[in-house]
Amino acid sequence: MKNRFKTLSIIMLIWFVLSFLSNIIGPILPDVAKGFQLDSNTLLGLIPTSVFLAYGFMSIPAGLLVGKWGEKKMLLLGFGLPLIGILTFTLTPSYPTLLFSCFILGIGMTILQTVINPLQRVVGGEENYAVVACLGIVIFGLASATSPHVYTYLTQNLKAESYVPNQNIVFDTLHALIPPNLPWVAMYILFIVIILVMLGVIALNKFPKIEQKVEEKDDSKSSYKELFGNKYVWLFFLGIFCYTSTEQGISNFISLFLEKYHGLDPQTIGATVVSRFWGSLTIGCVVSLVLLRLYDSKKILSTCGFLATALLIIGLYAPTNIAIYALPAIAFFMSAMFGIIFSLALNSVTSNHASFAGILCSGVVGGAFGPLVVGSISDWIDLRTGMLFIAVFTLYIASIGFWAKPLINNKTVTLRQLFSRK
Numbered sequence: 001m002k003n004r005f006k007t008l009s010i011i012m013l014i015w016f017v018l019s020f021l022s023n024i025i026g027p028i029l030p031d032v033a034k035g036f037q038l039d040s041n042t043l044l045g046l047i048p049t050s051v052f053l054a055y056g057f058m059s060i061p062a063g064l065l066v067g068k069w070g071e072k073k074m075l076l077l078g079f080g081l082p083l084i085g086i087l088t089f090t091l092t093p094s095y096p097t098l099l100f101s102c103f104i105l106g107i108g109m110t111i112l113q114t115v116i117n118p119l120q121r122v123v124g125g126e127e128n129y130a131v132v133a134c135l136g137i138v139i140f141g142l143a144s145a146t147s148p149h150v151y152t153y154l155t156q157n158l159k160a161e162s163y164v165p166n167q168n169i170v171f172d173t174l175h176a177l178i179p180p181n182l183p184w185v186a187m188y189i190l191f192i193v194i195i196l197v198m199l200g201v202i203a204l205n206k207f208p209k210i211e212q213k214v215e216e217k218d219d220s221k222s223s224y225k226e227l228f229g230n231k232y233v234w235l236f237f238l239g240i241f242c243y244t245s246t247e248q249g250i251s252n253f254i255s256l257f258l259e260k261y262h263g264l265d266p267q268t269i270g271a272t273v274v275s276r277f278w279g280s281l282t283i284g285c286v287v288s289l290v291l292l293r294l295y296d297s298k299k300i301l302s303t304c305g306f307l308a309t310a311l312l313i314i315g316l317y318a319p320t321n322i323a324i325y326a327l328p329a330i331a332f333f334m335s336a337m338f339g340i341i342f343s344l345a346l347n348s349v350t351s352n353h354a355s356f357a358g359i360l361c362s363g364v365v366g367g368a369f370g371p372l373v374v375g376s377i378s379d380w381i382d383l384r385t386g387m388l389f390i391a392v393f394t395l396y397i398a399s400i401g402f403w404a405k406p407l408i409n410n411k412t413v414t415l416r417q418l419f420s421r422k
Contacts, residue, residue, distance in 0.1 A: 007123045008132070010205060011116050014075070015136045017198055019143035021082065021191055022051060022109050025102070026252040027148045027274045030259050030266035031155070031184040036095045041256075041383060043095070045375025048252045050099050052244070052367030054106025059362050062114040071115050071207045076199060078111035083195045090188050093179060101188075122208055141282030148271035151187050155267045158183035184267075227349075227356055236345035239400050240363030242393035243337050249370030249390045250312070251277050253383065254327050260383055262320040269324070276328035284335025291336070296409060298401040301340045304333040305398025309391050316384050337397055347406035 025048045033044055066074050085104030089097045116136075124132035156162060157171055160180060165172060178185040227233045254277060255270030264270055291300055308330050315326035345360055370390070377386035 004123055007205070007207060008120065010201060011120045011123065012136065012139050013201070014112060014116055014198070015139045016143040017194055018109055018112050019140040020147045020194070022105060023144040023251070023278065024147045024151060024187055025051070026277075027151050027255055027266065027271040028184050028187070029252060030256050030270065031182075032095075032098065033256070035182045035184070036098075038095065041253075041375035041378035041386065042372070043375070044256070045252075045371040045373075045378075046099060047102055048248050048371040049368040050102040051106035051109070052248065052365055052369075054103050055110050055367065056362060056365035058107045058110040059114070059364075062111045065111075066115055071119060071209065072202065074111055074115050075202045075207070078108045078115065079195050079198050079202070080108075081105075081111070082108035083192065083199070086188050086191050086195070090177070090185060090192065093182055093185050119207065137285050138282055141278050141285065144278030145275045145282065147187075148275040150190070151184065152268055152271045154186045154190070155183045158186055159267075223351070224359075226351075227359060230349070232345075232348055233356065233359060235403075236341060236348070236400075237359055237363045239341040239345070239397060240338070240360050241366030241369070242396045243334070243341060244364050244367035245370030245373070246308075246390055246393045246397070247331075247334060247370070248367040249374045249387070249393070250327070250330060252371045253374055253378075253387055257316075257327075257383055257387060258320075258324065262323060264320070264324070273324050273328055276325075277331045280328050281331035281335050284332040287332075288336035288339070292340075297336075297340045297344065298404055298406075298409075300336055300401075301344075302398045302401030304336055305394050305401070308333040309394040309398070312391055312394065313388070316388055341397070341400060344400065344404045344406050347408045348404065350407065 029044050029047065032038065032047065038044060062074070065077075069077075082101075082105045085101040085108075088104075089101035120132050120136060154174070157168075158175055158178070160183075163171065163175055165175070174186045174189055177189055251274060254274055255266040258264040258270050258273060259266045264273075288300075311326050311330045311333070315323050315330065318326055342360055346356060349356055370393070373389060374383075374386040377389055
């Protein structure tokens with residue numbers, strides 16, 4: 001039991017670090033634009049896009065390599081590759097090396113998720129998998145909400161007008177390692193330290209071997225052929241695609257939007273609003289656990305889709321004092337979407353669940369499309385119109401609640417039964 005708790009704690013730490021590293025892009029985009037003199041939102045959109053393209057590139061190979069090399073080696077590789085990418089960027093900071101760093105980071109994140117998702121099922125126990133998975137999402141959200149505050153703290157102390165030499169050895173060291181006009185690069189120096197610590201933690205610990213059960217091993221050729229011929233497979237894949245497009249399209253452009261249309265400082269208020277976005281997502285995950293025990297998941301999905309769309313429109317056109325709360329609040333209603341779409345999809349087929357899950361997971365590549373389409377429309381028309389296009393994604397997600405026909409619905413209880421001790 002002690003070793004199980006220790007391993008589970010390491011898994012949760014990996015979730016935290018994974019999120020801390022990958023979801024800092026949104027807050028730093030305005031600084032990237034200024035530091036590298038980028039006047040194209042399409043070029044900015046390519047930064048988060050490069051991370052999620054890696055998911056599509058590496059998802060299947062990562063699964064095959066886990067079976068061949070084992071969990072520990074793949075965890076080390078999952079952190080080792082991003083270390084190479086981040087070192088490359090910090091040694092020669094430029095837009096091309098940032099893209100390279102983000103792509104390599106995305107490959108590492110894909111490897112880590114490929115390992116820790118099934119690993120936490122084995123370590124936590126199959127009967128506790130739903131709770132452990134939810135805990136992982138909460139940890140992931142907390143890290144995403146934390147990293148913008150760390151970014152603000154570092155940049156505010158390292159920028160030229162506020163840095164005071166010989167008062168803090170940490171800031172003195174960071175100041176010596178980063179270009180004077182790019183204080184946000186200090187975050188990547190911090191990432192190097194964090195990754196080195198994680199490599200040490202993984203190297204010093206043992207991890208159980210993941211063994212698939214017979215019923216989990218589908219005949220890949222026949223199962224994929226059958227699934228690809230089912231139109232609902234593609235419709236649910238598009239649902240996951242739209243979710244990740246929405247998540248990344250909003251989170252990566254909130255700070256830039258608030259700076260452009262409301263004149264808010266991206267290093268302080270912009271970063272705080274991005275933190276609220278991920279904080280709202282975390283709170284929403286907890287609330288969703290209760291709502292899914294009380295109401296039909298299809299109704300929850302449609303309601304959340306419509307409310308997210310309404311908040312998006314309000315946030316884009318409302319005055320400053322409303323926009324800074326409406327935009328991050330979208331994440332609260334997004335929190336249940338991924339899990340509901342995934343469960344409705346798997347509950348809509350009678351077999352080949354493992355293969356179907358793999359197809360759905362590949363839909364995460366939508367995170368590459370959202371920022372790119374927002375950036376492209378922004379250059380063509382304007383940023384507000386680019387972000388408004390996200391409503392197409394949220395409305396599609398809302399529609400799933402109307403046409404989905406799962407063979408098994410989520411089990412619901414009354415409010416009295418929910419809080420009953422029996």
